[in-house]
Amino acid sequence: MVSTIVWGTGNVGRAAIRAVAAHPGLELTAVLVHDPAKIGRDAGELAGLGRHLDVPASTDVEAALAAGPVAVVYAASGDMRPSEALDDVVRALRAGAVVVTPSLYALYDHRGAPPEIRRPVLAAIEEGGGSLFVSGVDPGWANDVLPLLVSGLASTVDAVRCQEIFDYSTYDQPDAVRYLVGMGQPMDYEPPMLAPSVPSMVWGGQVRLIARALGADLDDVREHVERRPLESAVKTASMGAFEAGTQGAVRFEVRGIVGGAPRIVLEHVTRIHPSCAPDWPAPPGGAGAHRVIIEGRPRIEVTVQATDEDGNHSAGGNATAAGRLVGAIEWLVEAGPGLYDALDVPLRPAIGKLGELGELGKLGKLGNVGRRNG
Incomplete structure (x- = not known):
């Protein structure tokens, strides 16, 4: 042990x-x-x-x-x-x-x-x-091993896009949501997470990882940031009220430029309420999702949703991030x-864990699958 x-x-x-x-x-x-x-x-x-x-x-x-x-x-x-x-x-x-x-x-x-x-x-x-x-906690597997796995199913790859689409009202870090990212702040407030060079500092490494795995030579890593205000005041269940005219949604991209074009893109679309920026990408069910899009032949799109702690999508993302690290x-x-x-680090199957999946552990020998290799 x-x-x-x-x-x-x-x-x-x-x-x-x-x-x-x-x-x-x-x-x-x-x-x-x-x-x-x-x-x-x-x-x-x-x-x-x-x-x-x-x-x-x-x-x-x-x-x-x-x-x-x-x-x-x-x-x-x-x-x-x-x-x-x-x-x-x-x-x-x-x-x-x-x-x-x-x-x-x-x-x-x-x-x-x-x-x-x-x-x-x-x-x-x-x-x-x-x-x-x-x-990464965003989580990392969605911005490295998943897009690389999916890219291997395509005959040709023109571009790779990784999206996190998330309702920040469910994120259990109010200070980070309000002050680091700027939700609920006046539109002239400068959120530290969105300051020039910060998105590239945080997510540029994952762009470089994908490029290295695909054998692509990066010309540059660039940023694109958009912010939208709330059109009307909203009240959230866990974070309280957010006033009209304050920041209600953020969309940014960290773009890996290859051959003069953005070929590897990490995109985050975050809202404090679904009414803000309804024309931006939205997750199934409205709470949160991670999506990988391979533009090529064939075009491949994979959406992953995880929930934990009574159905919370934020907790589900944290749990999969922790699972990758602990595993x-x-x-x-x-x-x-x-x-x-x-x-370097492979994503291993859940060997020896099948018996931990609640009712499955009661199904006789099924609960012992893989334990010799645990």
Whole structure:
């Protein structure tokens, strides 16, 4: 069993605890939190499992790392604290752990990461013998392994488009929604997430990954941003009121230019209410979806919807992001020390997990499928 820490119990951390607890090859040995109110609470309670895991939450990072965990799922946000997130990950790497995280955007494609981020990570890996894999919370698989898999079904590929289409009123991070992205702010407010160069910093690595996998030479990575105001005031169930005339929708693209044309595009369409920008792409059912479109012959379109925590699409996206990261741990342990990306780390089948799917576990031997290989 691989001794595993989950560091952070927010949107991704809750899902990571559930994923580690369900994995037949991993053992949850510690949970690290920042909020003093969570100290001592059981990991199962924090993750909404409905049962205890006998792992109390702690703020003692030093003690948790001193215990020698094999793996760390770093789920603390890096949105508003990128330097602190980098320091935390470096600390875990120095302790010799395999670290998986969505929090270091610049390392999605580590080959193109700024030296001031890449250097301390490589030094920590050299010193401690750990390894690192960064995959996105948006979620990463929808912007790397899924489009690459689908592209292999086409005879010719003219362009690849990855879309996240989402209702932000269901996203359980009000500060990020209102201030980082700017929902509900005056139209002259400058959201940090939409500032020039920031979308490329966050998602450009995934554009470069796709280009590298397809053998395409990028001329450039460019940005395109559109914002729309609310035509009338709206009231949301979880985030309260948003006034007319304030930002109600955002659409941006990070475009990989090949041969002078945008051939690899990561597009985000986000709204605070479905009434805003009705002419923009919308998800089936209205809540959220990830879509991959391969323009070529044949034209291929795949839409994926995930739900978790009582049908929440935001929670479903977080859960699949956590599943990708947690599912990579055993491969990383086998691979040894290094800095890895999505093209290195395979997406493995859910071996040994079939018995965790509720009623299926009651169907005799079906619940034991794959456990010899777990």
